[in-house]
Amino acid sequence: MNLVQFFAAHWSEIMRSAFEHIRMVMIAMLLAAGTGIPLGIFATRWRSLRAPVLGISNMIQTIPSLALFGFLLPVPWLAERSSRLAIVALALYSLLPIVRNTYAGIMGVDPAVREVGRGMGMTGAQLLWRVEMPLAMSTILAGIRVATVIAVGVATIAAAIGAGGLGEFVFRGVAMVDNQFILAGAIPAAVLALTADFTLGLLQKRLQRHN
Amino acid sequence: MNNPDGSIAIQFSNVTYRTADGRPLLAHLNLQVLTGETLVLLGRSGSGKTTTLKLINNLLACQEGQVIVEGKSTNDWDPIRLRRHIGYAIQEVGLFPHMNVEKNVALVPQLEGWAAEKIHGRVEELLALVGLPPAEFRRRYPHQLSGGQRQRVGLARALAADPPILLMDEPFGALDPVTRADIQREFKALQQRMHKTVVFVTHDVREAMFLGNRIAVLEKGALQGVYSPTEFLQSKDPVVAEYANVLRSEMEFMQEVRKASR
Numbered sequence: 001m002n003l004v005q006f007f008a009a010h011w012s013e014i015m016r017s018a019f020e021h022i023r024m025v026m027i028a029m030l031l032a033a034g035t036g037i038p039l040g041i042f043a044t045r046w047r048s049l050r051a052p053v054l055g056i057s058n059m060i061q062t063i064p065s066l067a068l069f070g071f072l073l074p075v076p077w078l079a080e081r082s083s084r085l086a087i088v089a090l091a092l093y094s095l096l097p098i099v100r101n102t103y104a105g106i107m108g109v110d111p112a113v114r115e116v117g118r119g120m121g122m123t124g125a126q127l128l129w130r131v132e133m134p135l136a137m138s139t140i141l142a143g144i145r146v147a148t149v150i151a152v153g154v155a156t157i158a159a160a161i162g163a164g165g166l167g168e169f170v171f172r173g174v175a176m177v178d179n180q181f182i183l184a185g186a187i188p189a190a191v192l193a194l195t196a197d198f199t200l201g202l203l204q205k206r207l208q209r210h211n
Numbered sequence: 212m213n214n215p216d217g218s219i220a221i222q223f224s225n226v227t228y229r230t231a232d233g234r235p236l237l238a239h240l241n242l243q244v245l246t247g248e249t250l251v252l253l254g255r256s257g258s259g260k261t262t263t264l265k266l267i268n269n270l271l272a273c274q275e276g277q278v279i280v281e282g283k284s285t286n287d288w289d290p291i292r293l294r295r296h297i298g299y300a301i302q303e304v305g306l307f308p309h310m311n312v313e314k315n316v317a318l319v320p321q322l323e324g325w326a327a328e329k330i331h332g333r334v335e336e337l338l339a340l341v342g343l344p345p346a347e348f349r350r351r352y353p354h355q356l357s358g359g360q361r362q363r364v365g366l367a368r369a370l371a372a373d374p375p376i377l378l379m380d381e382p383f384g385a386l387d388p389v390t391r392a393d394i395q396r397e398f399k400a401l402q403q404r405m406h407k408t409v410v411f412v413t414h415d416v417r418e419a420m421f422l423g424n425r426i427a428v429l430e431k432g433a434l435q436g437v438y439s440p441t442e443f444l445q446s447k448d449p450v451v452a453e454y455a456n457v458l459r460s461e462m463e464f465m466q467e468v469r470k471a472s473r
Binding site: 120 | 265268291294299308318368
């Protein structure tokens with residue numbers, strides 16, 4: 001049986017795993033952006049937060065992904081469902097690029113532009129939402145883009161704790177020493193990563209147009 | 212000048228400003244800006260002219276003395292109200308790169324909650340005033356404008372909410388000499404109609420002479436004196452005389468060139 005026949009035979013299974021995979025990554029990215037962007041903003045507002053926020057997100061990223069899944073296993077609510085645990089682990093893992101780029105994006109806004117905004121009578125919040133965030137957006141999106149591509153890859157390991165996704169094929173293939181199974185997980189995962197990278201890249205380019 | 216009662220718009224009384232590390236940038240400044248006049252702050256880089264300007268709209272706060280704007284110390288003004296009451300135009304980087312011309316100009320009226328229609332009308336009026344046909348320029352982004360056009364937009368934006376006071380920090384500094392002369396002429400004509408209280412920072416003595424009703428000379432953080440253009444040329448003060456000499460030697464050089472070409 002060649003690879004094309006193999007894909008055809010397992011098509012519905014592959015699609016189901018791919019959707020599980022996408023679902024995990026998307027929820028994890030929403031969580032990561034929802035916490036990482038505010039954390040990055042806070043770090044620019046209160047200088048004393050900068051070192052701990054960046055340090056901790058940096059530290060999380062140094063934990064090997066499999067170990068991070070393992071560490072979270074004893075956590076009560078998380079461990080009830082393996083996909084829930086996988087999503088939280090992926091979100092934690094994606095925090096660093098998002099926090100760091102939010103911080104860098106806002107700090108990278110020309111101080112003169114910021115001062116003009118203040119000089120025109122903008123409040124801190126108006127400055128943030130009308131000037132700093134729009135100007136930082138393409139940098140923040142670049143962080144989300146990197147985080148997403150990494151998360152698509154790391155999500156394959158979630159299968160090790162039974163969270164499903166395309167990693168199931170990979171793990172099965174490794175156990176059975178069957179390359180076709182491995183490829184049935186790896187190829188769609190690669191396609192997903194490239195698609196995410198391309199789409200977010202387009203969005204980023206659109207935002208960059210006038211800066 | 213439109214100031215029959217000689218009222219004072221801005222007053223510095225014994226103002227000293229130090230940086231965070233204690234270095235004084237401005238020492239014991241006493242200065243009055245009259246309502247409706249154009250006061251030029253002339254000085255070299257590091258003389259404290261931009262610092263002086265930023266003390267007026269409370270972008271900086273002085274440690275000693277006080278700055279009084281329209282009868283009220285800047286410490287007692289709500290900084291947001293104060294700043295929206297004062298137009299602010301600076302060199303080159305002043306426009307927001309992610310907003311088109313219309314949005315840049317409309318910013319303060321928008322913050323002030325004007326109705327959309329009123330804002331739209333005001334933007335058209337202002338762009339026409341600074342010589343930019345609205346239909347052509349409204350939708351352009353700053354990077355799609357020439358240096359001169361950007362400065363015109365910057366001026367329109369500073370005027371948007373019709374503030375009685377205008378602060379300008381080398382607004383024409385980055386322009387080529389021809390464009391610069393054009394804008395200076397237009398600004399002077401505009402000011403003769405508007406009668407705003409203008410504080411204008413420059414290091415260019417010709418610009419100071421051309422635009423200023425009075426010229427305040429700053430040197431190393433201290434006020435050297437305030438002069439009308441005529442007084443300025445006749446001053447015996449060594450610092451002022453140096454500026455006047457620059458003008459004089461330029462004029463002499465021009466005369467020589469003219470003589471030689473006959």
